[in-house]
Amino acid sequence: MFFLLKVNRNFVKLPPSYLFVDIAARVNEFTKQHPEKPIIRLGIGDVTLPLPEAVVQAMTEASKEMGKVETFRGYGPECGYEFLRKAISENDYGKRGVDIGIDEIFVSDGAKSDTGNIGDIFSSDNVVAVCDPVYPVYVDTNVMAGRAGEYEEGKGWNRIVYMPCRKENHFLPELPEKEADIIYLCFPNNPSGAGITADELKKWVDYANEHKSVILYDAAYEAYITEDLPHSIYEIEGARTCAIEFRSFSKTAGFTGTRCAFTVVPKELVFGGISLNKLWSRRQSTKMNGVSYVVQRAAEAVYSKEGMAQVKKNIAYYQNNARIIREGLSAAGFEVYGGVNSPYIWLKTPGGLTSWEFFDLLLQKTGVVGTPGSGFGISGEGYFRLTSFNTRENTEKAVKRIIESFQA
Numbered sequence: 209m210f211f212l213l214k215v216n217r218n219f220v221k222l223p224p225s226y227l228f229v230d231i232a233a234r235v236n237e238f239t240k241q242h243p244e245k246p247i248i249r250l251g252i253g254d255v256t257l258p259l260p261e262a263v264v265q266a267m268t269e270a271s272k273e274m275g276k277v278e279t280f281r282g283y284g285p286e287c288g289y290e291f292l293r294k295a296i297s298e299n300d301y302g303k304r305g306v307d308i309g310i311d312e313i314f315v316s317d318g319a320k321s322d323t324g325n326i327g328d329i330f331s332s333d334n335v336v337a338v339c340d341p342v343y344p345v346y347v348d349t350n351v352m353a354g355r356a357g358e359y360e361e362g363k364g365w366n367r368i369v370y371m372p373c374r375k376e377n378h379f380l381p382e383l384p385e386k387e388a389d390i391i392y393l394c395f396p397n398n399p400s401g402a403g404i405t406a407d408e409l410k411k412w413v414d415y416a417n418e419h420k421s422v423i424l425y426d427a428a429y430e431a432y433i434t435e436d437l438p439h440s441i442y443e444i445e446g447a448r449t450c451a452i453e454f455r456s457f458s459k460t461a462g463f464t465g466t467r468c469a470f471t472v473v474p475k476e477l478v479f480g481g482i483s484l485n486k487l488w489s490r491r492q493s494t495k496m497n498g499v500s501y502v503v504q505r506a507a508e509a510v511y512s513k514e515g516m517a518q519v520k521k522n523i524a525y526y527q528n529n530a531r532i533i534r535e536g537l538s539a540a541g542f543e544v545y546g547g548v549n550s551p552y553i554w555l556k557t558p559g560g561l562t563s564w565e566f567f568d569l570l571l572q573k574t575g576v577v578g579t580p581g582s583g584f585g586i587s588g589e590g591y592f593r594l595t596s597f598n599t600r601e602n603t604e605k606a607v608k609r610i611i612e613s614f615q616a
Contacts, residue, residue, distance in 0.1 A: 218354045227344050227583040228252050234567075235577055248606045250533075250594045251577040253398070253551065255462045257525060259506070260518035263461060266509035270502040281501045286493040288315025288470065292504045295511040296470055300455065306442045312474050312485060314492055315499050315507075317467040319428045319456040323392075324349040325495075326424060326452065326471070329487040330390060337369035337388035339381045341399055341584030341591070343426070346392045364586055372587045373400060379545065379554070380408060383415050391416060393441075394426035396433060399584045399593040400554040401546020403437045409444050416450035422477065422484070423451040428469075431460040431523050432530075433549045448474040452484070459551065459597075461510045461519050468499055468507045526551050529596035529603040536607040542614075551596040554581070558614050566592055574609035 225233075231251055239247060259267075273279035287293075293310040301308040316322050324345050332354045338346050347368065350356050357367030364370055369388050371381035379402040381393070393412060395404040416423050423441065430439040441447045453472040457463035477484040499507075509515045534547035543556035555578075557566040563580035570576050570592075581591030596603065 216352070218352050218356075221356070221359060222348055222351055226348070227579070230583075231567075231577065231579065235571065238571055245575045247575050247577060248598060248602045248609075249577045250596075250598055250603070250606055251579045253459065253595050253597055254464050255459065255526075255597050256599055257462055257522050259462050259466065260510070260515055260522065262509045262512050262515035262518055263506045266512075266515075267502055267506040270505035274502065284498045284501055284504070286496055286498045287489060288313065288498065289501065289504050292508045293470075295508050296455075299511045299516075301440065301442065304439060304443060306440055308442065308472055309475070312472055314471045314473065314488060315504065316469050316471060316492070316496065317499055318458065319426060319454045319469045319471075320345055322454050322469060322471045323424065323426055325491070326488070327353045327355070327390075328491050328495075329484060330422075334389035335367070335369060335387065337371055337384045337386075337391045338585075339373050339392065339394065339397070340364070340370040340586060341373065341581060341588030342392065343394060343398050344584065346424075347585075362586070370585070370587075373397070373402070374587055375545070378402065380404060383411065387419055387421075389421050391421055391423045392426070393423055394428075395437075396429040396550035397546075397552075398426075398429065398550075399552055399579065399581065399588065399591075401548070401550035401552040402554075403433060403435060403549035405436075406438050406444060409438055409441060410446075413441070413444045413446045413450060417446050420479065421450065422479070423447075425451050425453045427453055428456040429459060429550050429552075430455070431519075432527060432551055434527070435549055437549060442472070442474075448476045450477070452477065452488075457507050457510060460523070461507070461515075462522060463503075463507070466503055466506060468503050525600070526596045529598065529600055532600070532603050533594055533596060533607055537610065540611040547596070553594040553596070555592045555594060557581075557590050557592050560590075563589055563592055570610070570613075573613040574606070576606045576609055 293313040296313050297308050297310050336350050336355050356365035360366050369384045369386050373379040373381050379400040425441040441451045456469040473485045473488045475485045530547035533553045538544045545554040547553040563582040567580045579593040581588030
């Protein structure tokens, strides 16, 4: 007798490819048909500046250590070397008056991985709430885990609570009407670029504590904050009992190709007598070998005096690119948001075009690639995301091409 292997049918519910894979396919097809047209990529959030010199030097020295018997290291601690966790605790949190223990910090290869994998420690029958528009990973990984239900055209997944973020509410979510167990928040926001004040964030912390919910707080872009806004949810009183925070070195220090991030799970996060800190530690030590010693030494160098100065300079470069896009398009009559506390500019599509219509037209007329807002959710329709991660020269060219090709 033969038994048919059963697959996880939740995966089958998803579109066949990820948003940015679809974009890459369209761009590749356009390039084949029009090889003479140069492409400027302001779509995916990949950086263009090289790693800071302090980081490169640290990687070089660590690599040399790995080539000597006396200093060679094999398997490292799954949750991160103490030297990096200590540097994170002291610099990212201690300097802001936030006390985070090194055993509450878990080093990984990326915030994308952690925001996707964190669902492993939660039951599949929890109710999930997400902002709309939203970083697709939050939704897709919950579909994979069986928390999303069925997809309804024009409405979204019927078991997910959507919190619309529109111009009318300054692209900030309102507290969900339906009680939610797991709440995803990302500030500064991807894709809209919106920031959140301490008072607004306190409302969410209070809600989560009152309803015994957990906030999954993505702070990957906190280094781009220029206004008086919280950089960490733990700056808010009460957050240690309701929030998990995700950070990344990718956009901060150019680690998109080097891979290093971390997640903070406070020990006070206890639900039904079970510690989430211990569950996440168990999950990571079972499913992950950890980040390499060489990369963790590189990440540690980000916190050196030289490293911090070099990282600050790189971030200022991207912030200036954001200003160029924001001010240039705004002066030309486009409706533009974000780009002040974030590397992302959220653009209203002109002439009533849909997000994908504008994507195709923009690509054909200018060779500029962005990201259709509808790819981030229903409330993203009619908007378009541009990033500031290209070179200044290309950023200026892109803005000029857009202005010349579209009458806003």
